[in-house]
Amino acid sequence: MGAIALAIAFLGVLLGTIVLQASGAFTNYVLTLPVTLEREIADPRGDMSEASLRRGSYNQLIQRSLQSEFPAASSRADLRELFGLYSGLNAASVMHRVIADPSLVGSTIDVTMPANHEIDLYLKGVTVEESITAGSGTIQAGAISGDITLSSDSPAFANAIARIRQQASSERDALLGRAARLEADAAGAASRDAREAGLAAARRAREEAARFDTVIDPETRITLGPRTASLLIRLNGGVVAVSALTPDGREAEGRVLLPLESAEASASWSEWVIETPAAARRITDQQAVYARALEERGMVERRFNTNLFLNADSREPELAGVMGAFIGSVLTMLVTMLLAVPIGVGTAIYLEEFAPKNRLTGFIEVNINNLAAVPSIVFGLLGLAVFINTFGMPRSAPLVGGFVLALMTLPTVIISSRAALRAVPPSIREAALGIGASRTQAVFQHVLPLAMPGILTGSIIGLAQALGETAPLLMIGMVAFVADAPSLGLSGLTQPSTVMPVQVFLWSGASERAFEMRTAAAILVLLTLMIIFNAAAIILRRRFERRW
Amino acid sequence: MADSAAPAHTAKTVYHSVANTHPVKVAASGVEVFYADKQALHGINLDIQDRSVTAFIGPSGCGKSTFLRCINRMNDTIDTARVAGSIRIDDEEINDRAVDPVLLRARVGMVFQKPNPFPKSIYDNVAYGPRIHGLASGKDELDAIVETSLKKAGLWDEVADRLDQPGNSLSGGQQQRLVIARAIAVNPEVILMDEPCSALDPIATARIEELIDELRENYCLIIVTHSMAQAARVSQMTAFFHLGHLVEYGPTEEIFTNPRDRRTQDYITGRFG
Incomplete structure (x- = not known):
């Protein structure tokens, strides 16, 4: 009786785990873009033949559409991140649509395609931890784009600083604890090689821990990098990624990821903290900002994942199916x-x-x-x-x-x-x-x-x-x-x-x-x-x- | 008459004189059966009358069922079995290579110890034989065969309104009568019954015995039974088998009242077996 109950429990755990794991795959985030099928790009030879339509550069059309959503993205790096929101393989489905109905050339059609799998996982909250909290005090942006300074007459960023320091000190403590354990193990190691390897690892851990010292020290400027959490400030309809903060919490330097509508002082702003450091995730701050902006505009939404059932295998997870x-x-x-x-x-x-x-x-x-x-x-x-x-x-x-x-x-x-x-x-x-x-x-x-x-x-x-x-x-x-x-x-x-x-x-x-x-x-x-x-x-x- | 003093375990058979009221239907001479190396029957010579019931009695393992199965060549279905000697039905040798056992079995029906209806409807059970032998040329004719067979087996009144129900749903006695009807349906000349009542209660047994008595008018019936009383009740002729030998053969009345061999006497008085 007990054995049967145990077996049923194990089966339940097995099935439960699989179903839980699989549940994320049955829906995915899709990107819907208005794509204008410009004649000279979709039909390079200009004769509307199938051969010509096949040579059309549909990915370029999708890119143009996406670019028009974010006109501020102009640098090569920006564009690479922007176009990383989807897989270029989706251009094929646009091509098939056009070949099936050549009269579409010249018009604007809605193209729906799965978002890149990393974006999908980010939006599902699987890979990245983040939080948004309302900011207090009034802050003033120096400009609406580029590298800017955010200033305030009150310690508006004190909350953020406290949080960053707390996270940094807990990480430093973890690293120091690890170093101490490694040193203790090395002292009792059997061979010289093992002892040296242990000490070297402990040294590396201590070096890494030392990097947090500047963040924790209450007198120095705090710089944020790929190994720390990202602090994004949402202000006046735009987003600024903070790269450095003064210790008094009154000033922040940063780069605009989404242009601000104006440089007016505002009291309604929020702190968007992406706790997972950039080095530990596969999407950049910029891509997170693009994805959230598209979501707010209703161009990214979660739908039933038909690709999983209707497609064959693919190197791109979002296009792969059974x-x-x-x-x-x-x-x-x-x-x-x-x-x-x-x-x-x-x-x-x-x-x-x-x-x-x-x-x-x-x-x-x-x-x-x-x-x-x-x-x-x-x-x-x-x-x-x-x-x-x-x-x-x-x-x-x-x-x-x-x-x-x-x-x-x-x-x-x-x-x-x-x-x-x-x-x-x-x-x-x-x-x-x-x-x-x-x-x-x-x-x-x-x-x-x-x-x-x-x-x-x-x-x-x-x-x-x-x-x-x-x-x-x-x-x-x-x-x-x-x-x-x-x-x-x-x-x-x-x-x-x-x-x-x-x-x-x-x-x-x-x-x-x-x-x-x-x-x-x-x-x-x-x-x-x-x-x-x-x-x-x-x-x-x-x-x-x-x-x- | 001098044979009555014959010593036990002799191969010599005691034959009672028989009033030849009926012609001989099955004539066996020198029948021997081997299962692999073991000899199960030793030189059986036996004439069986038509339109009468012949009972085979004897202790278990005496060879009576084996001999019964020789008459429709059911022993052919056992790989290790080998049959020697001659069995003639109406002067036709059935152990001849030219005789198709399948056709023979249509002429010599068989009823087994346990009722074994096919897991099909009552109708299909009875109709199966006529169908495979092409005895009916149409549905009406087949219906008629089924009806007369069931009537002859005394089952018609009980099942007429539920011919489409499975044969297994009947009671044991009814099933055995259904099996008899199935055997009759192919219009056999001889019907072999291997302990047909051993799995039935006394009332069902009485019903089958009545039926056997009725069938005697049209068929040559051979019945193997362990019940002396049954043999006495239903048969006209009785053959006593012992250890693969036919010990004594004669009219039932004589066998039971005046057995000439010691072994027969011992068996029917219940001293062994």
Whole structure:
């Protein structure tokens, strides 16, 4: 009882973790921009032919649209950060829209595309910690753009300074504590090398801690850099990134990230603190400001992530989806099913009902039972050697994957089908034979229908096992990055593709943080498929059992 | 008559004289059966009359069921079984290679110890035989066969209104009668029954015994039974088997009142078996 409760608890934790992890992947932030399809850029040859439209520079059009949102961004660095809000790959979807409807050229269309995955994670609050608090006192900006000074006749920035100092001193204390621990460990180290390495690490920690001294010292100017939290001041509709503060809290220097509407003194301003230091995150202050500005303008919003379900794999997490792997799995499973089930059930019927009991059939039986215990990667090797090298079949193709998985599934199907046939009471065979049915009639009209639920269950369990296999596909090239979904038809059988568990495996090893939640989402899709398979097994079983 | 003093375990069979009221339907001579290396039957010679009930009695493992299964060649379905000797039905050798056991089994129906209806409807159970043998040319004809078979098996009145219900839903006795109806439906000449009442209660048994008595008018029935009383009640002829030998064969009345072999006497008086 306790063991069952424990198992259920573990299952609950597992599923809970996966669902929690995956939940972030089911929605994403999308960017909607009005893009003007300028004739000379979309149609460089000017003849509106498809070839010409294909050569159009759609990314440039998107960039222009984004630039018009932030006219102040003009330096190369600014533009790079601005254009980093989305992936240039999205230009392809604009191209396809234009080719489908060339009359769009010259007009302005709304282009909706997923925001860059780092921006998405930032807006979801996954990677970056930040807070906004209302400022007190009145501050005056020196200018509305460029490097400016913010001044106040009261210690307006005292709160911010106190917070920065507190954070700095806690980080310094942590570093000093670490250094002390390292030194203590080094004193007791066994070898000289270990002692020296420990002391060196302690020295580095102390050096790093010393860097916070200037921030903590109440008499010196505080400078903010990539290793400290960022302090942004929202004032008069613009944003200023503070780079230095006077210790009295009355003056701040900084750079304007979003131009101010005016340089008037204002009492309604707020402190926007991005606590995660710039060095520890993948988006800059400037990008955070752009993203929040677009959000305020209603051009960035959170939506259901259709890409996850409709796209094939991609290097860009925001564009990556499971569709390619899903179609690959469907095609592979079809081939596996069409091969393994008829051959397996046929073999089981022959061995169980018709084969004479002699040495040859005994030998075959032993071998079938042994095959069930062969490591699945060996089947992959066999597939590589036989199907690809000898027969010259295409690599990475669902056809070959289906062959290999069928070989792997056959023993399971044969063994479970034989068990199901053996479980049919002999009285049924005798009854049929007793009124003059031939052996074949007895088997196919009486024994097989009764064994059907068992055979179906065994076959579906075998197929479900094949659905979750990765190892045998490694050798035949199906563990690969495939950016195009195979077509859902006969021709798809020979196109490169991958399968669901491989997609999970590939994403789990990807470096982008955004793939983490997509891995969990792909696991959920795979689990759903498995549940559908098993439900089908149960339903078929019930239906057949009821009929008899 | 001198045979009555024969010592135990002799291979010699005691035959009572029989009034030949009915022609011989099944004639066995020198039938021997081996399971792998073990001999289960030793030189059985036996003539079975048509339109009568012949009972095979004997202790467990004596070979009576084995011999019964020789008559419709059910032993062929056991890989290790080997049958020698001759069995003729209406002067036709059934152990001949040219005889298709499948066709033979249509002529020689069989009812087993445990009722074994197909897991199908009552109608389909009875109709299955006629269907595979092509005995009915249309739905009406098939309906007629099903009805007459069920009537002959004395089941029609009980199931006429629920022919589409599964055969397994009937009671044990009804199931056994359904199985008999199924056997009758292919119009056999001989019906073999292997302890047909051993799984039934006394009332159902009485019902089956009545049925056997009725069927005697049209078929040659051979019944294996462990119940001496049943053999006495339903059969006209009785054969006593012991250790693979046919010990004694004759009219039931004589076997039970005046057994000539010691073993027969011991068995029917309940001293062994």
